[in-house]
Amino acid sequence: MGNADLRQLAALSDVTWDEVADSVVAVDAHNWLYRYLTTTVKWTNDAVYTTSEGAEVANLVGVVQGLPKFFEHDLMPVFVFDGGVTELKEAEVSERRAKRERAEKRRAEAEERGDAIEAARLEARTQRLTDTILGTTRDLLAILDVPVVDAPAEGEAQAAYMARRGDADYAGSEDYDTLLFGAPHTLRQLTSKGTPELMDLDATLDRHGISLEGLIDVAILCGTDFNPGVDGVGPKTALRAITDHGDLWGAIEAEGWQVPNADRVRDLFRDPPVTDDYTVDTDIDPDVAAAREFVIEQWEVDADEVARGFERIEESLVQTGLDRWT
Known part of the structure; x- marks a missing residue:
């Protein structure tokens, strides 16, 4: 179902950050990461996030810029990573691959005619979550002591399951499938400016x-x-x-x-594939100095591009503290 289709049925409401503070959010990691990845690639010079060996790690810019939003608003993220691709989704995955290939061809044509703006827009469409991107993201989250859960299949299904069990207060995703997977409450717009949008399962069912x-x-x-x-x-x-x-x-x-x-x-x-084999440890102790070294020194990301993100993480930890999670 297209997002626009299910949006017509879902019970959605704007909420303030204060209303969702002191909560745990099981975040669909691939969904969250992909949005920051494509935004970074679209609006940032690739020299900022390309190593001397040619590895592109725009994801690290996105993670550093995206994590402060949780900490600043007293939200504890638990990032849920996809497992294997569900067989039924293979057609969708193939279509997405074909779209990327078409975008890559159009991007090359835009570069040839000197249209930098169109090339940048299409470059964002060609992005995919490579092993390097997923691996470096997980490494950075580990250094920052942010909890991670490995789903056996769909991350959205696992996040919804965690919310149903009460191990998380909300699922977190910009997509709508968490509703179908039974998440009681989903926070959307976690990658956008402004306040979150709450998707309520019971209210949706009652409405219809x-x-x-x-x-x-x-x-x-x-x-x-x-x-x-x-x-x-x-x-x-x-x-x-x-x-x-x-x-x-x-x-x-x-x-x-x-x-x-x-x-x-x-x-x-x-009855989606999900697992109980996880721990949501909210007693975290981020090593910001080590994270900064990992991003800037090891993966050669431009220091200026992530400076404010790291500052916001440090400021949020000082202002809100972490003892509330213990």
């Missing part, structure tokens, strides 16, 4: 008079990352079909729709 299973069925008809959906069926039509016919199977039979892998996608959202 359906169960979580019904919402999942609606999403499957519209299309998700795991299935293409039915042509021409949007959220209003899908919601009406599920309401009128009871469930996904009733809607498919009544309308004569073809929904490949509907049962597998339904099962995935209802």
Whole structure:
């Protein structure tokens, strides 16, 4: 289901930072990191984050600039990293790869004609989370003592599971699948300026008079990352079909729709691969000096580009302290 589709159904409200302070957020790490990565690449000279050996680590700029937002507002992030790609998502992954390849071709053409602005815009679209990017991100988080959880599959599913269990107060993602995976509350806009946006599962279900299973069925008809959906069926039509016919199977039979892998996608959202093998240790002790050395000395990121980010981390630790988490 496209983000715009599910957004039409989700119960969303703006909240203040004070309202969500002193909370733990299970953050979909790949989603969070990719947004900072693409923003950095789009607006920053690549010399800032390219090592002498040619490795690009724009992610380190993004992490240093993004983490202070949590600390400054008394939020403890727990970054949940994706595991293996779910088989049902292979088509989506292939399409994303094809889009990157098309963007790369257009970027090269823009460079040839001297259009630096268009080249930079398209360069952001070609980014992917490489082993180097994921590895250096995890190393930096370890130095800063920020908790990390490894999901067996989808990070969003694991984050939602942690929120359901009460090990986190919120899931954190800019996407909407945490709703389908059953996260009671999701914080969005954690990578944006301004205040967060709260997505409320119970309020969403109450608004439409359906169960979580019904919402999942609606999403499957519209299309998700795991299935293409039915042509021409949007959220209003899908919601009406599920309401009128009871469930996904009733809607498919009544309308004569073809929904490949509907049962597998339904099962995935209802019972996704998750793990209990994690610890959320909020008694953290960030080594900012070591983190600064790691980013600037070891990975040769321009010191000026991350100076303010590290200053904000240090200031936030002094102003808010960490003893509240112990």
